[in-house]
Amino acid sequence: MAVQKVLGIETEYGVSVSQQPDANPITASSVLINAYLSAIAGRVDWDFVDESPGNDARGFSVDGSSSTELETHLVNAVLTNGARLYVDHAHPEYSSPECISPLEAVRYDKAGEYIMRRAMSNVKRISNPAQEIVVYKNNSDRKGNSYGCHENYLMDRAVPFSKIVSGVIPFFVTRQVVVGAGKVGSEFTGRDVHPVPFQISQRADFFEEEVGLETTLKRPIVNTRDEPHSDGHRYRRLHVIVGDANLSETSTWLKLGMTATVLSMIEDGFVNGMNLTLAHPVHALRDVSWDPTLKERVMLSDGRKMRAIEIQIEYLERATKYAEAVGYGFLGREEEGPKLFAEWERVLDLLMDDPAKLSDTLDWVAKRELVAGYADRHGLAPDDARLAAIDLQYHDVRPAKSLFSRLPMRTLLSEEEVIAATTEPPTETRAYFRGTCLSRFPESVAAANWDSLIFDLGQDPLRRVPMMDPLRGTKKHVGELFERVQSAAELVEALGS
Amino acid sequence: MAEREQVKRGSTEREEEVEAEREPAADRSEKLKAELDDILDEIDEVLEDNAEEFVRNYVQKGGE
Numbered sequence: 001m002a003v004q005k006v007l008g009i010e011t012e013y014g015v016s017v018s019q020q021p022d023a024n025p026i027t028a029s030s031v032l033i034n035a036y037l038s039a040i041a042g043r044v045d046w047d048f049v050d051e052s053p054g055n056d057a058r059g060f061s062v063d064g065s066s067s068t069e070l071e072t073h074l075v076n077a078v079l080t081n082g083a084r085l086y087v088d089h090a091h092p093e094y095s096s097p098e099c100i101s102p103l104e105a106v107r108y109d110k111a112g113e114y115i116m117r118r119a120m121s122n123v124k125r126i127s128n129p130a131q132e133i134v135v136y137k138n139n140s141d142r143k144g145n146s147y148g149c150h151e152n153y154l155m156d157r158a159v160p161f162s163k164i165v166s167g168v169i170p171f172f173v174t175r176q177v178v179v180g181a182g183k184v185g186s187e188f189t190g191r192d193v194h195p196v197p198f199q200i201s202q203r204a205d206f207f208e209e210e211v212g213l214e215t216t217l218k219r220p221i222v223n224t225r226d227e228p229h230s231d232g233h234r235y236r237r238l239h240v241i242v243g244d245a246n247l248s249e250t251s252t253w254l255k256l257g258m259t260a261t262v263l264s265m266i267e268d269g270f271v272n273g274m275n276l277t278l279a280h281p282v283h284a285l286r287d288v289s290w291d292p293t294l295k296e297r298v299m300l301s302d303g304r305k306m307r308a309i310e311i312q313i314e315y316l317e318r319a320t321k322y323a324e325a326v327g328y329g330f331l332g333r334e335e336e337g338p339k340l341f342a343e344w345e346r347v348l349d350l351l352m353d354d355p356a357k358l359s360d361t362l363d364w365v366a367k368r369e370l371v372a373g374y375a376d377r378h379g380l381a382p383d384d385a386r387l388a389a390i391d392l393q394y395h396d397v398r399p400a401k402s403l404f405s406r407l408p409m410r411t412l413l414s415e416e417e418v419i420a421a422t423t424e425p426p427t428e429t430r431a432y433f434r435g436t437c438l439s440r441f442p443e444s445v446a447a448a449n450w451d452s453l454i455f456d457l458g459q460d461p462l463r464r465v466p467m468m469d470p471l472r473g474t475k476k477h478v479g480e481l482f483e484r485v486q487s488a489a490e491l492v493e494a495l496g497s
Numbered sequence: 498m499a500e501r502e503q504v505k506r507g508s509t510e511r512e513e514e515v516e517a518e519r520e521p522a523a524d525r526s527e528k529l530k531a532e533l534d535d536i537l538d539e540i541d542e543v544l545e546d547n548a549e550e551f552v553r554n555y556v557q558k559g560g561e
Binding site: 012014015016021025088089090091093136140141142143145146147148150215216241354356357359360369370373374377384385386388389390392393400401403406407408 | 525526529532533534536537539540543544545548549551552553554555556557558559560561
């Protein structure tokens with residue numbers, strides 16, 4: 001039985017230091033995140049905020065020799081919007097709070113870009129402006145190194161994992177025609193390599209398995225990481241690593257909405273009999289990505305050949321029947337469902353007709369038009385460095401440098417809504433409880449995690465408040481309680497924990 | 498194609514919305530081309546100065 005699709009996105013941003021290609025990325029990421037946290041120190045008193053950001057900036061601007069281990073250990077914060085902001089490996093990472101609707105999750109994903117922007121301008125103020133730290137919302141450095149943008153979806157634990165795998169692989173392999181972020185060239189090093197001037201996905205070059213636990217080597221189309229961050233007897237958190245980081249709001253909205261729909265259909269047995277099993281999913285993932293004309297056909301295990309867009313249309317048709325049968329409750333807000341389905345259908349229709357018509361809608365199409373237009377105008381060969389530079393700069397998060405933000409892209413959210421999401425938590429999940437505790441009682445929150453908060457009430461022992469159900473701790477549940485209590489002690493007392 | 502039509506008939510509300518979007522598609526397509534031309538006129542002002550060096554220096558550690 002489909003459970004409410006609580007969802008969110010974790011994004012590892014690319015990071016570089018201008019004029020300093022050898023800068024330590026761990027240090028740069030730490031400085032960046034500390035620069036954001038120090039600016040809001042008055043609001044969230046996280047213990048490492050006391051670490052001097054001035055020292056950090058010097059550590060970075062001199063030679064990057066400061067203790068990176070110490071810094072990465074320290075840089076791990078929870079924000080008042082319920083998100084987590086931290087250094088993961090060698091990247092600044094923003095994990096959005098849990099949301100119940102795809103559009104709400106887009107808002108919190110966009111808030112992450114604002115947070116990165118604010119962090120970058122804070123760094124600029126306190127350090128040598130010639131050594132600006134710059135972040136990119138992309139997934140590859142064009143040299144074979146990839147970093148992820150992972151989606152998370154709450155699912156019913158009772159549904160066998162094998163059923164999820166078989167139902168979702170044909171969808172995951174082909175959904176990139178809607179949600180890819182586009183890439184100039186290819187980083188694939190395998191045997192069947194051939195020139196790829198432009199491809200649909202940032203990530204398709206890096207996948208080697210159908211199913212597995214890895215995220216950094218032998219990346220699988222379906223990731224089996226089993227960390228529910230909730231009651232593991234009832235729920236599963238499907239951790240999706242096959243996607244690209246998107247800048248287009250519509251791309252992110254459809255990515256989340258389409259996937260949440262297909263996963264709900266799998267839970268309710270609604271994909272049974274679709275018979276879309278692919279003969280070679282890993283090869284198909286690349287074949288689809290490498291063909292922006294969308295004409296390529298992939299082989300199904302029953303011998304049929306289908307275009308990726310045709311497979312996506314089959315999922316939409318089945319989803320339409322599903323929504324007619326059960327409504328749109330699985331998308332969190334009933335009123336969002338019909339709008340999302342209308343956009344889903346418009347996009348698939350135009351992809352079938354002429355993808356170029358979606359240059360104001362989808363990342364990969366927008367980037368392709370920009371790259372192709374520039375190449376035409378200057379008569380450039382496909383491997384000209386200027387085209388690769390346009391690819392990278394499409395994802396530059398700085399407003400003055402971002403090529404994405406110069407394009408006339410359709411938007412779904414106002415700037416005010418996104419900025420509000422940098423500090424206010426979503427109201428319909430436990431992120432509301434987490435974020436509100438952090439803004440109301442920062443001095444009493446000793447530690448925060450996805451599924452618990454630990455309070456220091458000034459007396460031993462620390463008090464742990466579990467949040468094992470992502471759908472509890474909402475404004476509806478605890479909003480009134482927050483109005484009533486004056487201190488964290490009163491709050492914990494009232495919760496009876 | 499027949500099945501596709503059937504799906505649309507099954508959801509008249511969505512069909513209207515989609516049709517409303519579709520009507521000006523040709524105009525919109527022209528408008529998008531014109532806008533792209535304007536952007537291409539100015540893009541060199543914001544592009545990184547030395548594309549080759551910029552691309553070469555953009556090196557990341559793997560993540561995830």
